[in-house]
Amino acid sequence: MIHLALAIQTPEVPKIVPVALLQGNFGEKLQKAAEMGYDGVEIISTNPAELDQKELKAQLQSFGLQVSAVASGGMGFAAGLTLLNPDAEIAALAYQRFLALIDFAHFLEAKVVTIGTFRGRAIGDKATSLHKLAEILRSACEVAATKGVRLALEPLNRFEGDLLHTVEETLAFIEQVGHPSLGLLIDSFHVNIEEASYTQPYQKALTAGRLFYAHLGDNNRRPPGQGLIDFKAILTTLCQGGYQGWLSAELLPLPDPDQAARLTIEYIRPLLGSLLCN
Ligand code: LER
Ligand code: MN
Numbered sequence: 563m564i565h566l567a568l569a570i571q572t573p574e575v576p577k578i579v580p581v582a583l584l585q586g587n588f589g590e591k592l593q594k595a596a597e598m599g600y601d602g603v604e605i606i607s608t609n610p611a612e613l614d615q616k617e618l619k620a621q622l623q624s625f626g627l628q629v630s631a632v633a634s635g636g637m638g639f640a641a642g643l644t645l646l647n648p649d650a651e652i653a654a655l656a657y658q659r660f661l662a663l664i665d666f667a668h669f670l671e672a673k674v675v676t677i678g679t680f681r682g683r684a685i686g687d688k689a690t691s692l693h694k695l696a697e698i699l700r701s702a703c704e705v706a707a708t709k710g711v712r713l714a715l716e717p718l719n720r721f722e723g724d725l726l727h728t729v730e731e732t733l734a735f736i737e738q739v740g741h742p743s744l745g746l747l748i749d750s751f752h753v754n755i756e757e758a759s760y761t762q763p764y765q766k767a768l769t770a771g772r773l774f775y776a777h778l779g780d781n782n783r784r785p786p787g788q789g790l791i792d793f794k795a796i797l798t799t800l801c802q803g804g805y806q807g808w809l810s811a812e813l814l815p816l817p818d819p820d821q822a823a824r825l826t827i828e829y830i831r832p833l834l835g836s837l838l839c840n
Contacts, residue, residue, distance in 0.1 A: 564800065564834055565601040567630035568811040568823050569777075572605055574612035577640040581783070581812045582606055583823045588618070592625045594820060598827050602628035604676075608641040609659065610666035619670060629672035630774055630808040631714070632663045634680035643736045644664045646683030646691055646725075656680070660702055668709035674808075675706065676747050678716040683724050691725060696739045703741040714747035715773040719755040727756045729763035733770055735838050745774035749812065750791055754781040760792050761799040768803035776800070776827060779813035785822050786811075787829035794833055802840035 570591045571582040584591040595603050603622070607613070610632075622629060637643045643656035659679070667675050684691035690809070699713065706713055714810050717732045718725075726732045729748060744768045748761075757763050767773035780789030787793070800809075811826040 565808050567602040567808050568603050569604040572607045575608045575636045575640050579606050579636045583819050585819045596625040602630040604631045604633050606633045606636045608625040608636045610662050614661040629670040630810050631674035631676050631677045634665040634671050635678055637680040646682035648685050664711050674712055674714050676714050687833045688823040700739050707743045712743045712774050716747040719752045745772040749777035751779035751783050756796050761795050764799045776809050777812040778809050783814045784816050785825035797833055
């Protein structure tokens, strides 16, 4: 079964993350997500220690929502923290927060922590930076594995990152890290910029057994159906490849944060329903 989620941020995140959806306080966001028919929410957090985690979990349960993933997407943008950082103190704090996100995911019974822009940019040459990133991820995987959490590394388009743009190179990197808890997050918005096919990247990741998570966004980063991407082809590939994970809306809040959430589910739910896997 493929489940649908959307990305929302928790109250401690110091800025509005450009790809977080829904308006209102945290409870209102959850209520809207549940009413729209989402199965879960992807939680963008920057410092779970500042949250009343028990209360938050109780709120989620009261709306019958699962947590699809804990996302690190706010770390760089809103908190200035990246894993690869020229400032060793910032890099160390980023790693501590990474472990806190893994703990938070465990507490919320989320199976995935995402790593997109949070990895940071190359410091000096790319090979050395990738080697360093591999070390960081390997040690985080060791921790995550003891908590039943997996880490999903996201290929990012060239404008948002300088390390790991395509699924193929990210898969090769993941094989190099060589830990079963590290896999891929594929975001259709980045696929549209960096790949030569809408479907082959998903197929490759599924065949490798490494597709842990997926983000939805059209080519213009609007809700699916508001741009050019062939989501029917993508969903068919996922369905036929036996994907059993989450599809999570992580896109611009256009025409407004609530409408973007509604447009996404109104487009994707019937498409999913028309496929034999769901
Ligand atoms: C950023 O563009 C993105 O797709 C997020 O998932 C990464 O942090
Ligand atoms: Mn993404």
